[in-house]
Structure formats: C-alpha cells, structure tokens
Amino acid sequence: MSTPVPSALTIEGLGLQIGGATILHDVDLDIAPGSLVGVIGPNGAGKTTLFNVISGVASPTSGRIQMHGEDITRTSVSQRARAGLGRTFQTSSLFPRLSVLENVRLAAQVALGGNYSLLRFPRRTDAATGLALEKLTLVGLTHKLDTPAGDISHGDKRKLEIAVLLATDASVVLLDEPMAGVASGDVAGLVDNIREMQREKQCTVLMVEHHIDVLMGLVEKVAVMYSGSIIAFDTPENVMANPLVQSAYLGTAA
Numbered sequence: 001m002s003t004p005v006p007s008a009l010t011i012e013g014l015g016l017q018i019g020g021a022t023i024l025h026d027v028d029l030d031i032a033p034g035s036l037v038g039v040i041g042p043n044g045a046g047k048t049t050l051f052n053v054i055s056g057v058a059s060p061t062s063g064r065i066q067m068h069g070e071d072i073t074r075t076s077v078s079q080r081a082r083a084g085l086g087r088t089f090q091t092s093s094l095f096p097r098l099s100v101l102e103n104v105r106l107a108a109q110v111a112l113g114g115n116y117s118l119l120r121f122p123r124r125t126d127a128a129t130g131l132a133l134e135k136l137t138l139v140g141l142t143h144k145l146d147t148p149a150g151d152i153s154h155g156d157k158r159k160l161e162i163a164v165l166l167a168t169d170a171s172v173v174l175l176d177e178p179m180a181g182v183a184s185g186d187v188a189g190l191v192d193n194i195r196e197m198q199r200e201k202q203c204t205v206l207m208v209e210h211h212i213d214v215l216m217g218l219v220e221k222v223a224v225m226y227s228g229s230i231i232a233f234d235t236p237e238n239v240m241a242n243p244l245v246q247s248a249y250l251g252t253a254a
Contacts, residue, residue, distance in 0.1 A: 006069030008033040008172050008204035009054070014063035016053060016228075023049050025228045027063065031172075036198055036205045038215040038236070041225035042249060047208045050225065051174050054206075055087045056080045067172055086170030086203075088161045088178060096150025100141055100160055103149050104132035108167040135166040138200070139193050155186030162193045166201065173197070175207040179214060187211070191218055216240070224248065 007030050014027040024046050031037055039047050052058040054065060056077040064073040072080055094103050108131040136142050139159040144152055149160060158178050165173055178194065179187055191214060198205050209215040216222070216236040224232040224239055226248040232239050239245055 005033060007031055007066070008035070008068060009206070010066040010069075011054070012064050012066075014050075014053060014060050014065065016049060016058065017061045023228055024053065024060070027228075027230055029223060029230060029233065031204055031206065033068075033204055034198075034202050035221065036194075036219045037207070038219035038222045039206060039208045039225065040210075040212060040215065040222060045225040046228040047225055048176055049228075051087065051176050051206075051208065055085060055174060081168075081170075084169055084171035085174070086165045086168055086172070087174040087176070088158075088165070089176050094149040094157060094160060094164070097148055099146050100136065100149055100152065101129070101132055101145040103160060104135055104163045104167050105129050107164045108132045108135070111168050131167055132163075135163040136160075138166060138196055139163045140189065153183070153186075155182040155190065158182055158186075158190055159193055162190075162197050166197055170201070170203060172204045173201075173206070175205060175209075177208055177210060179209055179211045187214060194218065 009029065009031040011027055011029040014024055015022070016024040027050065039050065041047055049058065053060050056075065060073065064071060066072065067080070067083060067085060070083065072083060075083070105128050109128040112128055112131065133142065136145065139162055141156060141159055141163060144156065149157065152160065175194065178190060182190060194205065194207070195218070197203070207215065207219065219236065221234060222236050222239040223230050224245050231248060232242050232245050234242070
C-alpha cells in the first residue's frame with residue numbers, strides 16, 4: 001500500500017486575537033499539493049491577516065499550521081521560506097534600486113546554495129544569472145534586465161515578483177492581490193504567468209484577489225472568508241451559487 005501524500009497546507013482551528021478583538025476565528029483549511037486556490041471575502045474579512053499568519057509575519061493565538069505534514073506554527077519567516085513557503089505582498093517587496101536581473105539573481109543565488117548577498121556583482125555567465133535569465137524569459141521581462149525595479153510599471157513589478165518566486169525553491173506560494181493596480185491590458189499576461197509558475201514548479205498556490213471574474217477563471221477551489229472565518233470552501237461554481245456566500249457579499253451573513 002502506497003504512503004498517503006500529506007497535504008501541502010493544513011490549517012486547523014487557527015485563531016488570532018489582538019487587544020481583545022478577534023481577527024481570525026477557528027479557521028480550517030486543507031489544501032492539496034499542486035492545487036490553485038483562491039481566497040475571497042469582503043474588505044476586513046481577514047484575508048491578508050490569514051496570509052500574515054501562514055507566512056509567519058503574525059503569530060496565531062490558537063490553532064496550528066502544517067506544511068507538507070510538518071508543523072510550522074511557531075517557526076520564523078526565514079525558516080518557513082527555507083521550508084518552501086513563498087509570498088508576494090499587496091505592495092511590492094522588491095529591491096527598487098537594484099535592476100530587474102539583480103532582483104531575480106539574488107533569489108536564484110540562494111536557491112542554488114549561495115548567500116543572499118548584495119555585494120556580488122552579477123555576471124552574465126554564472127549559474128545564478130543563467131537561472132534568473134531563464135525565469136525572466138518566462139514572464140517576458142528580458143527587455144528590461146538592466147532597468148531598476150523601482151522604475152518599471154506596476155504590472156511589470158508583479159511579473160518580476162513571480163520571476164523571483166520561480167527562481168526560488170518555493171513549493172507553497174501565497175499571492176496577495178497580484179492584480180491590484182495592474183492595468184487592464186496586463187491582466188491576461190499576469191494570469192498566464194501565474195498559470196505558468198504553477199505548472200513549471202508544480203507548486204501549490206493560494207491567491208487573494210478582488211478581481212472575482214479573473215480569479216474564478218483561474219483557480220480550482222475557492223475559500224470564502226467573512227468576519228475572520230471560512231464560511232465556504234468549494235469549486236468556483238458551487239461557491240458562487242452558495243446562499244451564505246451571496247449574503248456575505250451583501251453584508252447580511254449571520
């Protein structure tokens with residue numbers, strides 16, 4: 001009998017209280033390896049807070065988080081990154097003064113066993129630079145290799161963040177509103193980049209996104225948050241037909 005493959009991410013009874021206020025309450029999620037899952041909900045539902053707790057930016061007051069069967073509830077951000085957790089934020093976390101190539105090369109350097117050092121000037125012939133060029137080709141940014149990351153468009157910054165993730169060993173990726181502020185003409189290309197990232201890395205992707213029409217055409221399952229809790233976790237079709245979800249978006253959920 002074959003050994004069961006553990007879930008990519010298992011969240012059990014996750015809670016977070018700050019100053020007496022309940023931000024997350026009894027959150028349960030079980031995410032299969034290699035799946036693409038959307039997280040939606042009204043403003044203030046707790047979506048970004050959930051990502052903060054999963055990634056280690058915030059510590060839960062109850063519950064636990066497992067990644068590939070290993071408990072990561074109390075591990076640091078860097079420990080989770082080394083274990084294979086990658087994340088983008090609502091606002092860019094790139095190095096704005098470094099070039100597009102240098103941003104990806106730094107991630108590639110770490111993935112290949114080196115140090116996260118800004119002191120080594122990138123050569124166009126080393127392994128880290130080769131890996132970075134490969135990933136930048138996938139997202140269509142090779143024409144901006146030497147441009148400072150702070151000088152490229154918002155849509156290109158999002159593509160660059162995906163290139164950075166592609167260059168890492170991330171097996172579980174959290175995308176926090178990747179389409180936010182992206183010009184409408186760039187959305188389709190960014191969706192393709194996300195699909196390509198998941199396909200190439202065979203990683204598990206959780207994605208918070210307010211562009212519901214885009215999200216529903218991309219993900220396999222959707223987790224719906226309301227007032228810090230998960231009120232539905234199902235296919236996009238079933239979620240959109242769920243009366244509780246519909247009432248939550250109208251602001252009348254119990």
